[in-house]
Amino acid sequence: MEELLRHTADLASAHLASLDRRLVGATGEVRAQAELPDGPTDPRNVIDELVKAADPGLVASPGPRYFGFVTGGAVPASLAADWLVSAWDQNAFSHVSSPAAAAFEQVAASWVLDLLRLPAHSGVAFVTGCQMAHVTALAAARHRVLDNVGWSVADQGLFGAPPVTVIVGEHRHSTVDRALRLLGFGNNSVRLVASDRIGQMTVGGLREALESTPGPTIVSVQAGDVNTGGFDPIADIAKLVEKTDAWLHVDGAFGLWVRASTRFAGLAEGVERADSWAFDAHKWLNVPYDSGVVVVADTEAHTAAMTYPGPYLVPTEDRRDPMDWTPDASRRARGIPVYAAIRSLGRSGIADLVERCCDLGRRFGSGLADIPGAELVVEPVINQVLFRFEDDHRTATVLHQVQEGGVAWMGPTRWEGRAAIRMSVSNWMTSESDIDATLAAFREAASTP
Numbered sequence: 001m002e003e004l005l006r007h008t009a010d011l012a013s014a015h016l017a018s019l020d021r022r023l024v025g026a027t028g029e030v031r032a033q034a035e036l037p038d039g040p041t042d043p044r045n046v047i048d049e050l051v052k053a054a055d056p057g058l059v060a061s062p063g064p065r066y067f068g069f070v071t072g073g074a075v076p077a078s079l080a081a082d083w084l085v086s087a088w089d090q091n092a093f094s095h096v097s098s099p100a101a102a103a104f105e106q107v108a109a110s111w112v113l114d115l116l117r118l119p120a121h122s123g124v125a126f127v128t129g130c131q132m133a134h135v136t137a138l139a140a141a142r143h144r145v146l147d148n149v150g151w152s153v154a155d156q157g158l159f160g161a162p163p164v165t166v167i168v169g170e171h172r173h174s175t176v177d178r179a180l181r182l183l184g185f186g187n188n189s190v191r192l193v194a195s196d197r198i199g200q201m202t203v204g205g206l207r208e209a210l211e212s213t214p215g216p217t218i219v220s221v222q223a224g225d226v227n228t229g230g231f232d233p234i235a236d237i238a239k240l241v242e243k244t245d246a247w248l249h250v251d252g253a254f255g256l257w258v259r260a261s262t263r264f265a266g267l268a269e270g271v272e273r274a275d276s277w278a279f280d281a282h283k284w285l286n287v288p289y290d291s292g293v294v295v296v297a298d299t300e301a302h303t304a305a306m307t308y309p310g311p312y313l314v315p316t317e318d319r320r321d322p323m324d325w326t327p328d329a330s331r332r333a334r335g336i337p338v339y340a341a342i343r344s345l346g347r348s349g350i351a352d353l354v355e356r357c358c359d360l361g362r363r364f365g366s367g368l369a370d371i372p373g374a375e376l377v378v379e380p381v382i383n384q385v386l387f388r389f390e391d392d393h394r395t396a397t398v399l400h401q402v403q404e405g406g407v408a409w410m411g412p413t414r415w416e417g418r419a420a421i422r423m424s425v426s427n428w429m430t431s432e433s434d435i436d437a438t439l440a441a442f443r444e445a446a447s448t449p
């Protein structure tokens with residue numbers, strides 16, 4: 001075992017060391033072993049064969065010039081802690097099954113609330129990603145808004161329940177729709193509010209939607225649009241929602257982390273007045289996959305929706321059983337790499353990471369001015385840069401050439417009915433020279449007729 005793990009650590013380190021020089025995108029076909037083996041294989045052979053076969057299909061996404069989707073890297077302490085989580089192999093579902101996991105997750109939970117300035121008494125759970133954070137938070141919301149009108153989801157289910165309206169911005173992330181579907185809300189219960197040019201919900205549109213929605217209501221807003229980085233005007237939205245019985249949920253997958261920076265926190269002013277927040281640690285905090293966080297201010301609704309009715313444990317004041325807050329039972333100690341990331345970066349390190357990524361995004365945005373045919377679709381708000389070339393065809397061919405070149409990788413999107421390119425600067429390793437190399441790759445592609 002010891003020799004195998006050392007060997008594997010060497011292979012992993014060699015891979016990480018290669019990130020800066022290898023082509024950023026995948027380079028070839030992956031020939032994965034297809035035949036089920038009849039008998040045992042030496043573990044070292046298993047690992048060597050895996051590394052060799054996987055290599056052409058590995059994407060340098062933890063590296064400094066991967067700008068696709070919204071993809072964080074992994075800060076060293078967090079990656080190392082994640083290895084320990086696997087080696088310790090704790091079942092972090094309860095305090096009894098792993099007092100260490102429960103204790104460090106509790107610390108990580110209180111640090112997250114403090115950093116993001118969310119209500120200190122809130123429930124916190126470490127889940128796989130923002131997707132399951134939405135499911136958890138919106139399950140709590142479903143409990144509360146129906147409980148307000150005398151309907152118990154836990155006992156009565158949803159069949160025959162008073163209809164619930166869910167108000168969302170037209171640019172909400174698709175994971176919100178899927179969470180709603182999993183929770184039994186059909187598309188017909190969703191009401192869309194129009195957005196402005198940068199994808200931010202209009203307050204007038206929300207007011208109208210609230211006024212014409214009589215029954216139990218959930219409002220879901222976003223802090224950080226995946227394309228533009230725009231923020232719904234949450235302070236004004238919170239004022240409106242507070243006058244009603246509606247539940248206010250925030251999708252802050254990456255954008256919520258601006259709360260850690262004094263320079264950018266103003267964008268998410270008022271977000272603390274919401275009822276629940278879903279966000280990722282594997283994006284901007286640079287914790288390895290997979291790592292999402294859900295925070296729910298109403299702990300009664302949170303546990304009513306999630307608590308595990310098993311006969312194992314008697315809950316006590318000072319003992320936190322993660323399974324009472326997450327949709328999982330058995331689970332890895334996902335909060336520990338979050339703990340390690342925050343422990344190593346500290347408040348100032350997280351603020352620096354956020355601000356550096358935003359500054360680098362702007363550097364790229366300004367650099368586009370020197371590239372023939374390139375134009376910003378909107379001015380960068382935070383770390384997302386949305387741009388395009390003369391027409392959809394040109395946008396696609398220039399992007400394709402950059403992707404194939406392997407200096408950098410980012411993906412396509414659509415905005416206002418046109419093709420665009422979306423860049424997300426979310427990695428702790430990215431530097432000005434990476435931005436400049438990426439600009440050079442676009443300049444070259446754009447000068448190819």
Ligand SMILES: *Cc1c(COP(=O)(O)O)cnc(C)c1O
Nearest residue numbers: 129130131173175226251253280
């Ligand atoms: C990435 C993202 C999500 C989904 O997060 P996962 O970690 O993929 O589950 C939700 N909302 C926004 C705005 C995102 O950027």
